[in-house]
Amino acid sequence: MALKLNCKYLADFVSEDDIKAVEDETRSAYNKLYGDKASAAGNDFHGWLTLPVDYDKDEFARIKKAASKIISDSDVLVVIGIGGSYLGARAAIEFCKSKNYNLTAKGTPQIFFAGNSLSPTELSEIISICKDKDFSVNVISKSGTTTEPAVAFRIFRKMLVEKYGEKEAAKRIYATTDRAKGTLKELSDREGYETFVVPDDVGGRYSVLTAVGLLPIAVAGIDIDRLMLGAADAMKKYENDDVLSNDCCRYAAIRNILYRKGKAFEMMVSYEPDYTMMNEWFKQLFGESEGKDHKGIFPASAIYSTDLHSLGQYVQQGERKLFETVVVFDKPKCDITIEEDAENLDGLNFIAGKTMSYVNSKAFQGTVLAHSDGDVPNIILELETMDEYNLGELIYFLEKSCAVSGYMLGVNPFNQPGVESYKKNMFALLGKPGYEELAGTLAERLSK
Ligand code: PA5
Numbered sequence: 001m002a003l004k005l006n007c008k009y010l011a012d013f014v015s016e017d018d019i020k021a022v023e024d025e026t027r028s029a030y031n032k033l034y035g036d037k038a039s040a041a042g043n044d045f046h047g048w049l050t051l052p053v054d055y056d057k058d059e060f061a062r063i064k065k066a067a068s069k070i071i072s073d074s075d076v077l078v079v080i081g082i083g084g085s086y087l088g089a090r091a092a093i094e095f096c097k098s099k100n101y102n103l104t105a106k107g108t109p110q111i112f113f114a115g116n117s118l119s120p121t122e123l124s125e126i127i128s129i130c131k132d133k134d135f136s137v138n139v140i141s142k143s144g145t146t147t148e149p150a151v152a153f154r155i156f157r158k159m160l161v162e163k164y165g166e167k168e169a170a171k172r173i174y175a176t177t178d179r180a181k182g183t184l185k186e187l188s189d190r191e192g193y194e195t196f197v198v199p200d201d202v203g204g205r206y207s208v209l210t211a212v213g214l215l216p217i218a219v220a221g222i223d224i225d226r227l228m229l230g231a232a233d234a235m236k237k238y239e240n241d242d243v244l245s246n247d248c249c250r251y252a253a254i255r256n257i258l259y260r261k262g263k264a265f266e267m268m269v270s271y272e273p274d275y276t277m278m279n280e281w282f283k284q285l286f287g288e289s290e291g292k293d294h295k296g297i298f299p300a301s302a303i304y305s306t307d308l309h310s311l312g313q314y315v316q317q318g319e320r321k322l323f324e325t326v327v328v329f330d331k332p333k334c335d336i337t338i339e340e341d342a343e344n345l346d347g348l349n350f351i352a353g354k355t356m357s358y359v360n361s362k363a364f365q366g367t368v369l370a371h372s373d374g375d376v377p378n379i380i381l382e383l384e385t386m387d388e389y390n391l392g393e394l395i396y397f398l399e400k401s402c403a404v405s406g407y408m409l410g411v412n413p414f415n416q417p418g419v420e421s422y423k424k425n426m427f428a429l430l431g432k433p434g435y436e437e438l439a440g441t442l443a444e445r446l447s448k
Contacts, residue, residue: 002230002383002384002389002390002393003234003247003381003382003383003390003393003394003397004247004381004382004383005247005250005251005379005380005381005382006379006380006381006382007250007254007379007380008380009368009369009372009377009378009379009380010254010377010378010379012372012377013258013261013323013377014254014257014258014377018257019244019250019253019254019257020244022253022256022257022408023243023244023253025253025408026243026249026252026253026404026408027241027243027249028407029249029252029404029405029407029408030241030243030246030249030404030407031241032407033046033049033400033403033404033407034241040407041407041411041412041414041415042412042413042414042415044200044201044414045201045202045203045206045414045415046201046414047199047200047201047202047206048202048203048206048207048209048399049235049400050235051199051202051209051210051231052209052228052231052232052234052235052392052396053232053235055209055210055228056197059196059197059211060214060224062194062196063196063211063214063215063218063224064218064224066174066194066196066215067215067218067219070109070136070138070174070219071107071108071109071219071221073134073136073172074109074133074134074135074136074172075109075110075133075134075135076109076110076111076112076129076130076133076134076135076136077109077110077111077112077135077136077137077138077216077219078111078112078113078114078126078130078135078136078137078138078156079111079112079113079114079137079138079140079216080113080114080115080137080138080139080140080149080152080153080156081113081115081116081139081140081141081149081176081212082115082116082117082141082146082148082149083116083146083204083205083284083288083419084142084203084204084205084206084207084208084212084284085140085141085142085146085149085176085198085204085207085212086113086115086116086140087205087208087277087280087281087284088205088207088208088209088212088213088281088395089113089208089212089213089215089216089217090113090216090277090280090281091208091277091278091280091281092208092213092217092222092227092391093111093216093217093220093222093277094274094275094276094277094278095274095275095277095278095386095391096217096220096222096386096387096388096391097220097221097222097274098274099273099274099276099277101220105220105221107221108219108220108221109135109136109219110129111216111219111220112126112129112130114126114149114152114156115139115148115149115150115151115152115153116148116149117148118147118148118151123152123155127155127156127159130156130159131159135160135172136172136173136174137153137156137157137160137172137173137174138174138175138176138215138216138219139153139156139173139174139175139176139177139184140175140176140177140198140212141176141177141182141184142177142178142182142198142203142204142207142212143178143182144177144178144181144182144183144184144185144186145182145183145184147423147426150183150184153184157169157173160172160173170191170192170193171194173188173191173193173194174193174194174195174196174215175187175188175193175194175195175196176195176196176197176198176210176211176212176215177195177196177197177198178197178198178200179197179198179199179200196210196211196212196215197210197211198210198211198212203414203416205284205285205288205289206285206399206414208281208395209227209228209231209392209395209396214227222388223388224388226387226388226389226392227388227389227391227392228392229389229392230388230389230390230391230392230393230394230395230396231392231393231395231396232392233392233393234392234393234396234397234400235396237393238396238397238400247397248397248400248401248404249401249404251325251379251381251397251401251405252401252402252404252405252408253408254379255297255401255405256405256408256409258297258323258377259297259409262320262321263297263321263322263323263377264297264298264321265297265298265300265321265322265323266286266297266298266299266300266322266323266324266325267300267301267302267315267322267323267324267325268282268283268299268300268301268302268324268325268326268327269301269302269303269304269324269325269326269327270303270304270326270327270328271303271304271305271326271328271360271363271364272303272329272332272386273303273306274333274386275303275327275386276301276303278327278394279301279302279303280301282299282301282398283299283300283301285398285399285402286299286398286402286405287299288416288419289402289403289406289411289413289414290402290405290406290409290411290413291418292411292412292415292417292418293410293411295409295410295411296409296411302315304363304364304367305360305363305367308363308367312367315371315374315376316370316371316374316376317374320375320376322376323376323377323378323379324371324376324377324378324379325378325379325380325381326364326368326378326379326380326381327381327383327394328361328364328380328381328382328383329382329383329384329385329386329390330382330383330384330385331357331384331385332356332357332360332385332386333385333386335355335356335357336355336356337353337354337355337356338351338352338353338354338355338356338359339352340352340353368380381394381397424438425438425442428442429442429443
């Protein structure tokens, strides 16, 4: 197995005795996913736990078939979705391929993500990119009613109909939504779009290994069998209630110990820019799962060494409320050797003959020690390389750690009641029927 939790830099912050002291508590949180499931908050959203093996095999085959069709008939795939309905797919594509996937893709369509903001500028740009190209749309919304993707889908559906006519347009729209209900499901059934399911017992931020993530990921030419295999092996590896030897539980326990010691901010860090969107996925997973009841570790992120030249000063010497979880890879996707230069005007000959990945690893080691000296605990997650298999394991590891950590914190890790507040206000301010009273109150507050 690929993933290793390395705690060697934590010794000054979290002792083995600290971990043993929360052993029972950790086991009880872990058991909320199994034995004590019945009493666990959010237990109707535990479907992701067995998803790597217990998924709809027929649908999986349809996903591959749809991906092949999109690859053969489209220059561009527009993926419309927000939050859990887009972050996982984008993160996986950038992790396995590149953050410059759209510039480097060969033989697979460019993939643009729309409907994840309300910015007209961003949407206009994607519209103009697609206009003169053959394109398909994968609209993803579990509820089928989220405003941001609905606005974008209305526009792209019209574009497809204008370009290809009703019948061909319907063949270029793939909808991933609830099995039975919601506006998107009704529309898809009426128009005859091919549909894929977000299972009832899998929440948005836990849905990357369902059709939500798998269809766009497969369109990018990524091997989704290997991705699922990595997750399935992780499922076996982390199904173990000896919580001291189960790294998901250790990570969850360490996070809670650090939180109780005043470390309320976790920065996920990678030295690979292709990890940027995984950081975003992590922030949603942990932020939406834990940030409630006025509790929770605030998830932040950085890409080093880039951000050592922006956030590095703060991390080293600012408020001492941070800890870092650093994801490192044994092997880079490719490497460059720094050559000797006869003049050595830049003074770099001392690293001539060394690879950039070697230099990057020294930046990592130097930084871990410096940040630890600066009272910033460092947890290290070691992976072999940035491929499908390692990603499958990492996704499962983080999902399970998040669930255990959330239960240790004493929250329901599977709801997100707070997300509704902005939506209600926005609907009221936009004049949506049914929100008249709230609209009056908000108007008064805004006019003060
Ligand atoms: O994790 C979640 O449930 C949310 O982030 C949702 O994924 C997000 O709000 C999008 O919802 P939907 O898929 O219903 O459009």
